Amino acid sequence: MGNLIRRLLMGLGRVLHVLFSQKLSLRVVAILLILGIGSTWWLTSNQLKKSVGGEADFDEAMRYVEIKDIIESNFINEVDRVKLGESAAAAMVSGLGDRWSSYMSADEYKTFQLSSANEVSGAGISTIKQGEGFQVTMVNLDSPAARGGLNAGMLITAVDDIDVRKMDADEFRTMIRSRLNAKFTLTVSGQKEPLTIDCSRGYINPVSYTIERTGAGNIRVESFEAGSGEAMIDAFEALLHQNVNKFIIDLRNNPGGLIDEMKTALDYLLPQGELFALRDKNGKEEIYRSDNSSLKTDICILINEQTFGEAEIFAAVMQELRWATIIGERSAGRTRIQETIEISDGSAIRLSTRSFMTPNRVDISQNGGVVPDIIVYNTVNENEDIVEGNGMAIYASDPQLRTALERLSSGFSS
Numbered sequence: 001m002g003n004l005i006r007r008l009l010m011g012l013g014r015v016l017h018v019l020f021s022q023k024l025s026l027r028v029v030a031i032l033l034i035l036g037i038g039s040t041w042w043l044t045s046n047q048l049k050k051s052v053g054g055e056a057d058f059d060e061a062m063r064y065v066e067i068k069d070i071i072e073s074n075f076i077n078e079v080d081r082v083k084l085g086e087s088a089a090a091a092m093v094s095g096l097g098d099r100w101s102s103y104m105s106a107d108e109y110k111t112f113q114l115s116s117a118n119e120v121s122g123a124g125i126s127t128i129k130q131g132e133g134f135q136v137t138m139v140n141l142d143s144p145a146a147r148g149g150l151n152a153g154m155l156i157t158a159v160d161d162i163d164v165r166k167m168d169a170d171e172f173r174t175m176i177r178s179r180l181n182a183k184f185t186l187t188v189s190g191q192k193e194p195l196t197i198d199c200s201r202g203y204i205n206p207v208s209y210t211i212e213r214t215g216a217g218n219i220r221v222e223s224f225e226a227g228s229g230e231a232m233i234d235a236f237e238a239l240l241h242q243n244v245n246k247f248i249i250d251l252r253n254n255p256g257g258l259i260d261e262m263k264t265a266l267d268y269l270l271p272q273g274e275l276f277a278l279r280d281k282n283g284k285e286e287i288y289r290s291d292n293s294s295l296k297t298d299i300c301i302l303i304n305e306q307t308f309g310e311a312e313i314f315a316a317v318m319q320e321l322r323w324a325t326i327i328g329e330r331s332a333g334r335t336r337i338q339e340t341i342e343i344s345d346g347s348a349i350r351l352s353t354r355s356f357m358t359p360n361r362v363d364i365s366q367n368g369g370v371v372p373d374i375i376v377y378n379t380v381n382e383n384e385d386i387v388e389g390n391g392m393a394i395y396a397s398d399p400q401l402r403t404a405l406e407r408l409s410s411g412f413s414s
Contacts (some may be wrong), residue, residue: 064088089347098352100336100365106346113169120173122180122199122226125150127172132165133157133189134172148197150186158187158194169340178258181227206257207231209239216408217244218401224257224310229264236268236295246298246408248401252328256309263288266317269295276313277357278337285357299324300404303370304378307331313356316370320358325407326372328400333369374407376400 072079086105093103104112112118114137119126124143127134133155139145157165159179164172176184181203185194206222217239221228232249239247256262259278266275272292277285301315301324312331318324336352343349355363364370376399 086347093349093351098336100334100338100350101352102350104348104350109342109346109348112340112348118169118173120176120180122203123176123197127156127169129169129172130155134164134169144197144199144202148186148195150188150195150197154191155189156186157189160184161187161194170338174258178226178260180225203227205231207235209235211239211242211244212248212405214405214409215244216246216248216405218248218250220250221254221311223255224261224265224314226258226261228257229261229268232265233268248300248302248404248408249324250302250401251307251311251315252302252304252400253306254308254311255306256311256334259288259310262310262314266314267291268293269299269318270321270323274359276317276359277361278354279357279361280354296323298408300407301326302328302400302404303331303372304329304400305332305369307370308334312364312370313358316358316362316364319370319373320360320362325374325404326370327374327376327404327407328372329375329377330371331364331369333365333367335364374403376403 068081068084071084072081086103090103093101113128114126118128119138123145124140125136125145126138128137129135136145136150136152136154136156139150139152157163159172159175162175164175167175180199182200183196183198185196187194203226206225206228207219208222209217209219212218217235219232219235219239221232236247263275267290270290271294272290275288275290277287279285299318301318303311303315303326307315307328308331312333312335315324315326315331316335319326335356337354337356338350339353341349341351352365355365357363378398378400
């Protein structure tokens with residue numbers, strides 16, 4: 001702004017010199033000068049407005065400056081301008097009404113980059129985006145990364161020969177997470193040969209199953225992390241082989257995970273057609289589809305307020321297509337994908353940029369989560385372990401499971 005004013009004054013001086021050298025009357029000089037200043041101010045004002053995004057954005061910026069000036073001039077205590085600016089930025093993001101979006105100051109963003117948010121626990125490493133790659137900031141002892149020869153300070157440029165240098169931190173972390181049940185290679189800057197990281201040895205299957213005393217198969221899905229999709233299919237196939245034809249899918253306390261893993265499980269269960277879509281603010285969609293094979297049987301899905309992300313979408317799609325009955329509590333409503341956008345001063349915004357949509361284009365996050373077909377709240381009764389009823393032994397401390405078992409035993413058709 002200061003440079004612009006200086007250029008304006010210098011230009012005005014040159015104009016005055018030319019006008020007076022032509023021996024024009026003072027009145028004419030004054031008129032021309034007023035016209036010149038008016039035109040220059042109009043052009044300058046328009047340039048300023050365009051530089052901040054237009055007249056509406058300019059007015060917003062000027063309102064912020066006015067409020068700041070009033071506070072600094074009139075507030076009784078000393079004003080911390082940096083803190084004031086940070087608070088204004090945080091309030092702007094908070095004003096979106098999206099509890100998954102947030103503002104981070106430069107210091108908070110540095111902490112975020114070095115925190116568990118950038119840790120890939122299954123591989124035993126933490127990374128940070130650094131120039132043309134991802135620098136390893138920490139390697140856990142006796143982890144797959146350590147056994148593979150990875151050390152802090154190394155710069156990763158490719159995963160399984162896929163260039164990661166243009167990826168953001170979220171994309172890179174997702175790529176590593178998708179390989180945490182297998183072996184993969186990391187190309188490290190300055191190393192002639194890629195390093196092999198073997199995560200299969202310590203892999204813990206997030207899917208388990210059992211046959212309840214009622215004869216129903218109970219498939220527990222801890223998360224939709226690497227391998228969970230195929231593990232769910234294996235569980236169904238194993239139970240079907242034992243003549244089980246009624247199922248519970250327990251998604252309670254499931255934090256979500258990887259989109260492709262959730263899609264694999266839905267594809268196995270549902271017939272040909274759209275499963276779900278990811279939509280950005282411009283309406284552009286990435287659509288996920290199912291093939292023509294499916295499994296039509298009686299299914300109850302258990303959810304609660306700690307059911308997040310991909311687990312919520314799984315339940316919502318099964319509910320919308322009438323492929324399962326949902327039992328439990330309203331889910332968390334975290335079905336939007338966040339992106340971390342760095343600001344020029346080193347701060348950053350964690351912003352929801354895409355949202356999952358059901359086949360009927362319902363935004364689960366906007367609805368505040370998945371609402372069960374049958375709402376049941378769990379209460380813990382420490383003095384009672386088992387109750388008998390209708391020939392079934394059911395845990396009294398799990399009314400949600402009991403409701404599902406009773407519904408499956410009643411012979412309903414979903």
